[in-house]
Amino acid sequence: MKLICIDVGNTSIHYGLVESQSVNHTGHFPTSGLKDGVSPELAELLQPLAVEAEGISFCSVVPDINSNLVASLAGLGLSVFHLTHASCEGLALVYPKPSEIGQDRIANAIAAQAFHGVPAIVIDMGTAVTFDIVSSKGYEGGIIAPGLQVMTRYLHEQTALLPELKADDLIEVEGAIGKSTVHAMKLGVAVGFSGMIDALLQRVTNELQSRGEAAPVVLSTGGSIANLTKDWAAKSRFVQNLTLMGLAVAFQRNETA
Structure with missing residues (x-):
């Protein structure tokens, strides 16, 4: 149909x-x-x-x-x-x-x-990042966190000197120590965004498995998936x-x- x-x-x-x-x-x-x-x-x-x-x-x-x-x-x-x-x-x-x-x-x-199948964790990366959890019981709830656009826009709007970063600026950020203001911002947002997603995912996974649920399927969708670090992106199935x-x-x- x-x-x-x-x-x-x-x-x-x-x-x-x-x-x-x-x-x-x-x-x-x-x-x-x-x-x-x-x-x-x-x-x-x-x-x-x-x-x-x-x-x-x-x-x-x-x-x-x-x-x-x-x-x-x-x-x-x-x-x-x-x-x-x-x-x-x-x-x-x-x-x-x-x-x-x-x-x-x-x-x-x-x-x-x-x-x-379930259990599943769905991560939708739009203006906000949402986690939705479906267990053997049904839809249980989720998490709402700032999205990539919110992070970059807020840094620019709430400071006098920091420029506004574009999504493409945050793909393949090199190094670990910023050597300019823009480089430092790129690291903070790109690595920080991935780290936030990773920490939230681990917390939800631990909660499900502590209750006897099987290891969840992790699905991701939304445009900001491209801005996750390569090691993190491998942890989900993009749909x-x-x-x-x-x-x-x-x-x-x-x-x-």
Whole structure:
């Protein structure tokens, strides 16, 4: 079954045509384009995908634009499914307040559960870094930490003399002792970012194994994975478009529930 899957983020809407673990025709659309009402432009972008698709599945972290999104999709003539904490068939939410869980994080957990097994730790490296833990009990919770962009922007904005680093500046940083201001910043952010991820991962892994869970599958997704040190990156399995895959699984589970 081919589905149009849409992940609504704070700044960008990511979409693609999904069939199982195959994701094609991906693209982005600014979330602000739905702020004031229906968007003919989004519908036009998705029309070629709708020819092949059998439905639409979406998640959103911007509730205020959800009705505009659904209205924009109406002309495509496909059934629309919204993944929430109340519609995640097949994934138990072992969490005190399920309504607080980000819908994209639920989608990631479903994809991990469906395609990689549990226990699993999903690390999504976007503006913020999120860890989501799926055990034999279900979705248990996670961790939210500063992302790479937050680190670099904060250093620049909160100081008078430090420049703003770009993501590409942080790949393959050499040495251990900075020999200039920029070199020192690169080491602090690049090595520090990897170290933060490593420390959080070890803490979660220890917690799971102390409870008798098997060694978890570690999945990573998101653009900042390229900025992890090589030794760390080998500790995870990178899966592009994991959220979109999870949305497709969620749609199909609800169709058969």
